[in-house]
Amino acid sequence: MEHHLSHLASSFFVSSYQDAVLVSVDGFGDFASAAWGIGEGTKINIDGKVYFPHSLGMFYQAMTQYLGFPNYGDEYKVMGLAPYGEPRYLKELRQLVKCQTDGSFKLDLTYFRHATEKVEYEWLNCSPKVGILYTPALEDLLGKARQANEPLTQAHKDLARSTQAIYEEALFHLLTTLHTRYQRDKLCLAGGCAMNSVANGKIYQNTPFKKMYAQAAPGDAGGAIGAAYVAWHQQQPANQSPTSVFTMNHAYWGPEFTDNDFKKLLDTKQVELSTADCHIQYLTDEQQLCEKTATAIAEGKVIGWFQGRMEWGPRALGNRSILGDPRRHDMKDILNHKIKRRESFRPFAPAILRESVLDWFETDDDVPFMMKVFSIRPQKRAEIPAVTHVDGSGRLQTVEQQTNPLYYQLIQQFQQQTGVPIVLNTSFNENEPVVCRPEEALDCFLRTKMDVLVLGHYLITRQA
Ligand SMILES: [Fe+2]
Structure with a gap:
């Protein structure tokens, strides 16, 4: 299947929309960096593309390298840094990207x-390494590029903000033009650039679109589901609609493990667990499990939460998560000290009960995959400092009872104990891929200073 058709299909065919404008934006795939068109029922008509060498993904990646973040996929760091700066370099960066x-x-x-x-x-060591994408002309325009070990200056932050602003400018220009052309209010977004949750969250304010969907894996991993859908629809007899329409409203499609698996693991790790002074409880009553976990969160403890099927896509969404108290000013420091050791400018994310979104955020949208960043209501920001970014925004996940009942129950418990229907959620890992199997979770727990590990119905507490 062609690359961008797979991207578009990966969003539209699982979106629940019967018709929508479809847009895919990435680095490159099959010699194109963007594609758009219309989706109707089981059909997708691609109406336009941007071909090599022009690419918004390439622009963002080049600026990410210029700002001293050399690793493949570091763009999210520039996105996180942007709110600390001012968009002072728009004039210069408009020379790099020209809207048509x-x-x-x-x-x-x-x-x-x-x-x-x-x-x-x-x-290089199992990671893709991409050579420098920009020419010396960029350094003539903006000054010397930052090296990875150099401090971040205000100019770097301003450049990050300007990079994000130029990406948004080009994206909104494209979306607004397509809305005028196609006259439809629903949008399905895909491609690696659809990971730009900050831009996604501004689509309603900056374009006429009323509804936007992006699924849990909008990048190339998600192309798999798009390709499968296109093949399936091609094989349906003519004029016959598929019997059921699937909506991807959660991302829990990965491997899962049972209490029996956890028990076997804990039995084999008895020596390590007792050396680490751990106390193990087996709580079959989920109410009790959630109560105790919520209490630990409210006490400022760091919780490894390992439940059910792993999330598909790059985001931890409450089944392979590290949880903390969003109310604490020092939670970010505690997490960075105990486990994450990540750049201080990067925000942590709030997971919120779906029904409470409007009370806390300036939106009432569904955000099941943390694909859109929205403003936290100004009067609420001081209550949840650990998940409020410097510009007052939050990369929320909306949690529904129907799609993740146990996680929902846990947050509900936290709300009953604290009045706040939100927990801080970050991926369950320490400088490694997100944990998948229980042995990886236990290993991460024992290696770091995490306080509590919840493996299914097992509550493992490190004694103070
Ligand atoms: Fe792609």
């Missing part, structure tokens, strides 16, 4: 190497 009257965009290739030179793309 047809809604599309072009790069000024003076500033990019990928169209004219060999850019290295190699594997």
